[in-house]
Amino acid sequence: MANNLTPAIYARLCDKATPNGWTLDQCIQTGVDNPGHPFIKTVGIVAGDEETYEVFADLFDPVIQERHNGYNPRTMKHTTDLDATKIKFGQFDERYVLSSRVRTGRSIRGLSLPPACTRAERREVEKVTVDALSGLTGDLAGRYYRLSEMTEQEQQQLIDVSQCSSRPAPPGCMQSRTPSWHCLSGRLHPPFAALLSSSTRTPALARQPNSTPCSLSEPMNSASLQDHFLFDKPVSPLLTAAGMARDWPDARGIWHNHQKTFLIWINEEDHTRVISMEKGGNMKRVFERFCRGLKEVERLIQERGWEFMWNERLGYILTCPSNLGTGLRAGVHIKLPLLSKDSRFPKILENLRLQKRGTGGVDTAAKGGVFDISNLDRLGKSEVELVQLVIDGVNYLIDCERRLEKGQDIRIPSPLQQFRH
Structure with missing residues (x-):
């Protein structure tokens, strides 16, 4: 700005x-x-x-x-492509890749975005979205958790549990001396939020037919720690100054399928955040589920007389300009203990149009040589192009790591073409 x-x-x-x-x-x-x-x-x-x-x-x-690295919204048009069959070489070597995920955001046309929305509009976003999600079937079927029905202790437990294994560094603690762009909040939240262990109490569940009671009242063991993921309260000055914390936690919530591989955040930084993720290196399967789920959610939204904000100039409209276009972030947690110590690592990432974060996200340290690697671009390339870029780039990083393991040299790849005019 x-x-x-x-x-x-x-x-x-x-x-x-x-x-x-x-x-x-x-x-x-x-x-x-x-x-x-x-x-x-x-x-x-x-x-x-x-x-x-x-x-x-x-x-x-x-x-x-x-x-967006030169994308000119006055003269260029954004393309959308959610055909997962076009993806090639989408299975990573799981000796290196620990988990894979794809996320995006969607906004409902006719309602103000989170910085400006009224309480009534925010509740309408929740109502429309939850009603649509109730129509998902098969492996996409799931349930919704309303934050206003959780106790403060339960909400804090979601944060504390996730931070036991990966506590963010204090704000402003940087791991790189290279200038980098951050989204509105200064952090792109790990997209694995509030997955709850079962119990007899149901304070957090926005009840739907055939839903299973869930609670946070049971003590956590080491296994359940792996099933809980970070959910940030809106305390960042960047968020609060933008009006994101108003009426918290009214009309905010988290929906996930029964397998906990397809998630929707409601009324966080955007109207909705749509996430597909799983352990391991099958990025093609993650993207296939992402595309299928996103198309189905859009269909159900449209059946109810609503639609997502989109135009050919900017793609999908979201709160922060950094997330325009696809709004897509495809990423992996990957072990690169040797490559990460090589002085050429930042330039390799730059030329591959990838960005790195520490194990816990923005402004956190890498632990055990494990990094969060994802696409740098959002606008001007389609979803298929960006996911394929990540797949090709991550495979290149794995090849570099293998070569270093053998004592062989690596090279910096040529810069990728940014846009097709």
């Missing part, structure tokens, strides 16, 4: 507002309150509704172009 908001642009836009009343000052408040860091860039602006990206395009377009 700071690189693109000039006095002239501010003067031109400061008196404008979207039909919902969202203003420029509200867009930039989180960036004004939370200046960036020389080595970590935050986007610094948020959208309050779908119209934000049009009304304030003079600011948002250059921010989008800078964040």
